[in-house]
Amino acid sequence: MENINRDIESENENVNFNARIDLSPLQQAVEAIKTEIGKVIVGQEEFVEFMIISILANGHTLIEGVPGVAKTITAKLIAKTLNVDFSRIQFTPDLMPSDILGTSVFNVKTNEFEFKKGPIFSNIVLIDEINRSPAKTQAALFEVMAERQITIDGIHHDMQPPFLVFATQNPIEQEGTYRLPEAQLDRFLFKIDVNYPNLEEEIAIITGNHQRKDVIDFDAIQPILTADKIAEYQNTIKDILVEDHLISYIASIVINTRNNPNLYLGASPRASIAILNAAKANAAINGRDFVTPDDIKRCAKGVLNHRLVLTPEREMEGFTTEKVVSQILETIEIPR
Numbered sequence: 001m002e003n004i005n006r007d008i009e010s011e012n013e014n015v016n017f018n019a020r021i022d023l024s025p026l027q028q029a030v031e032a033i034k035t036e037i038g039k040v041i042v043g044q045e046e047f048v049e050f051m052i053i054s055i056l057a058n059g060h061t062l063i064e065g066v067p068g069v070a071k072t073i074t075a076k077l078i079a080k081t082l083n084v085d086f087s088r089i090q091f092t093p094d095l096m097p098s099d100i101l102g103t104s105v106f107n108v109k110t111n112e113f114e115f116k117k118g119p120i121f122s123n124i125v126l127i128d129e130i131n132r133s134p135a136k137t138q139a140a141l142f143e144v145m146a147e148r149q150i151t152i153d154g155i156h157h158d159m160q161p162p163f164l165v166f167a168t169q170n171p172i173e174q175e176g177t178y179r180l181p182e183a184q185l186d187r188f189l190f191k192i193d194v195n196y197p198n199l200e201e202e203i204a205i206i207t208g209n210h211q212r213k214d215v216i217d218f219d220a221i222q223p224i225l226t227a228d229k230i231a232e233y234q235n236t237i238k239d240i241l242v243e244d245h246l247i248s249y250i251a252s253i254v255i256n257t258r259n260n261p262n263l264y265l266g267a268s269p270r271a272s273i274a275i276l277n278a279a280k281a282n283a284a285i286n287g288r289d290f291v292t293p294d295d296i297k298r299c300a301k302g303v304l305n306h307r308l309v310l311t312p313e314r315e316m317e318g319f320t321t322e323k324v325v326s327q328i329l330e331t332i333e334i335p336r
Contacts, residue, residue, distance in 0.1 A: 059189025084123035097140035191306035
């Protein structure tokens with residue numbers, strides 16, 4: 001009788017497995033995007049993968065790194081693999097909110113004001129050196145990043161999906177920059193730190209540049225995903241299975257940031273939701289329709305690092321938010 005029950009349970013498991021989400025088209029699309037990026041970019045696999053995760057999770061991304069590590073080029077290449085509208089905005093100290101959002105212009109023919117859309121009205125918006133503009137201009141992004149709409153003269157203008165902001169900033173140079181406020185940092189799903197390449201990657205970069213004769217052919221990058229496919233895959237991510245004990249695990253991580261003696265400011269509930277969505281996307285690109293603790297741990301660092309503020313004492317001691325997040329992940333028991 002026990003053998004019969006085991007056979008029945010095994011058959012049920014096979015039925016359930018066969019009825020799960022088919023993630024092979026999504027995985028193939030992700031690999032195709034990586035292949036297209038690899039035509040130009042050497043290394044930076046984690047950077048590219050986190051960018052893809054942010055697209056699937058429908059979240060904005062802050063890219064931080066020293067000059068010359070291909071932050072902007074990689075973001076442009078990823079945008080090229082998506083068959084959607086793209087715009088780039090170079091932030092400068094004299095940039096005004098109307099330069100981004102648009103402005104109302106008086107039409108002498110109709111005797112009425114007409115709204116002229118700014119460059120923010122696009123699907124993928126690359127903001128180069130976002131910390132170069134003052135608070136007034138940075139604040140213009142608050143509503144559009146959080147609600148994917150802007151309000152001009154009391155009229156709401158919706159962004160066409162997908163709407164994603166990729167923003168870069170330089171962590172080293174402080175002269176002529178304006179630190180992003182915590183309220184704006186919280187609107188980014190990820191902050192991705194782009195590091196220097198290793199020796200082998202550096203050699204490959206130099207060799208590739210020499211062979212291309214210092215020319216990057218952006219037209220050689222083939223579009224992989226359309227707006228409809230992006231929306232389809234974003235909806236697929238929402239169906240990824242997350243067990244209750246893993247939801248509790250995410251909550252425990254975020255709650256710990258609020259009670260941590262090393263931190264002056266912890267993470268908000270928006271961070272909890274961001275970890276959840278990013279973990280789902282990470283599971284999907286790895287061919288799983290269920291989230292594991294490793295998905296959560298991998299995504300938690302990119303989600304939390306820019307949302308936390310150290311106490312002045314810990315900051316003076318040379319602590320980093322990355323170290324605090326690592327300690328939290330090591331401390332909290334991983335659910336089995």
